[in-house]
Amino acid sequence: MLSSIERLTNRLACFPRLGLAHLPTPLEPMKQLTAHLAKDGSCPRLWVKREDCTGVGLGGNKLRKLDYVLSEAIEAGADTLVSGGVVQSNSQRQVAAAAARLGLDCHLTVYHGRLAPPSSDYGKTGNALLNKLFGATLHDVPWNGDRNGAIGDLAERLRAQGRKPYVVPYGVSSPLGAVAYASTVAEIAAQAAALGFTPHAIVHCSGSAATQAGLVVGARACLPDTKVVGIDIDAEPERVRADVLRFGQGAADLLEQPFIAEDVELVAGLAGPAYGVPHAATIEAIRLGARLEALVLDPVYSGKGLAGLISLIQASRWTADKDIVFVHTGGAPALFAYHHLFD
Ligand SMILES: Cc1ncc(COP(=O)(O)O)c(C=O)c1O
Structure with a gap:
């Protein structure tokens, strides 16, 4: 037993x-x-x-989730990871890092307006800086409370361009x-x-x-x-x-x-x-x-x-x-x- x-x-x-x-x-x-x-x-x-x-x-908690979730992306033959988050999202930074590690492209919707920028360099330092270093392409969008809507729209656009996107949901949740x-x-x-x-x-x-x-x-x-x-x-x-x-x-x-x-x-x-x-x-x-x-x-x-x-x-x-x-x-x-x- x-x-x-x-x-x-x-x-x-x-x-x-x-x-x-x-x-x-x-x-x-x-x-x-x-x-x-x-x-x-x-x-x-x-x-x-x-x-x-x-x-x-x-590092961070999203890597543990991505370890399982991105197996699906590899299995599906994806060439691009698509996700999103606020300007200083740890989640999208970990998606960008995983994409770099796996040799995949990464496109991220960056939500503006969920919070007021707390500092003048909010958009340039920390996770925002790392996203660029990891090679992600960033797409600025207004925050409207729908966490996954703009991510799905971006994936559709990439699909129409002949890419094979894999959508990682907001927060890898x-x-x-x-x-x-x-x-x-x-x-x-x-x-x-x-x-x-x-x-x-x-x-x-x-x-x-x-x-x-x-x-x-x-x-x-x-x-x-x-x-x-x-x-x-x-x-x-x-x-x-x-x-x-x-x-x-x-x-x-x-x-x-x-x-x-x-x-x-x-x-x-x-x-x-x-x-x-x-x-x-x-x-x-x-x-x-x-x-x-x-x-x-x-x-x-x-x-x-x-x-x-x-x-x-x-x-x-x-x-x-x-x-x-x-x-x-x-x-x-x-x-x-x-x-x-x-x-
Ligand atoms: C550092 C950190 N801790 C905790 C959480 C929350 O985890 P979850 O979104 O699974 O509730 C997040 C989510 O973005 C995070 O970035």
Whole structure:
């Protein structure tokens, strides 16, 4: 009789991976951050899953998704990857890096207007600079709230020109992207067991939703007593939650696993006033992560995720005898577009 972890890993092995991402990513203790937060009250033992260390093109959580998703592109004989995101999107930067690595062309819709540019060099530094270096062709479009519409239109235009485009959805979020994220929990379960603990919770920031969807499906199979806690960084909790449910159900079907809607916990209101707008707690979390753990967090995603985790600790959600894993999903290049916050 197979264990539920074996059933999940056997099913995951049925999905081809390109081997682009450096996996498994490390799981490390955050002893100094734990000691610092314990000065003001009880603090659980904190760990960090280094999804910022997935390698290619400065890494991040999308590389793990792309490792699975782009197998489809190669299988289909695509010659061009098409995706999109805001000016400082980590997702499109990782698509551009993967395209460079795979010898494919890359066309990206760059959405303007989802947020006001926070600095004068917002469009020139960080991920925007890397997109150009990786050789992507950029297409400026206005943001209208439809994340995948302009990406699909661009793919149509390229197809009409005789290209063979493969569309990578906004945030690389799809059922297959979520399948990829279920593999993270299998890694965490094995690494935590080797380190002698069982995580009480896995905390991370949630946006286009497939990261959380996959973590929820993976945790049900590998760590059934571990709560997955998503921090909503889009300030759109209904939309994010609906997408976690959608991609989670899709991934569970693909992986032949159960999906339980009650497993989805999305915490709203801890990540500033709007998408891309950091608040004081985010800036403080970025400073603490850097000073105490040498982690490079960003003001849009991972810094907000850590700020959310710190808020929950300060609200006494967990006692000191618990182990909490924070998933560092990456985003470091975007930090440079917000350098004025740290002047
Ligand atoms: C650095 C970083 N962390 C977290 C996320 C959120 O992951 P997801 O979109 O799967 O919810 C993103 C998405 O763009 C990201 O770039």
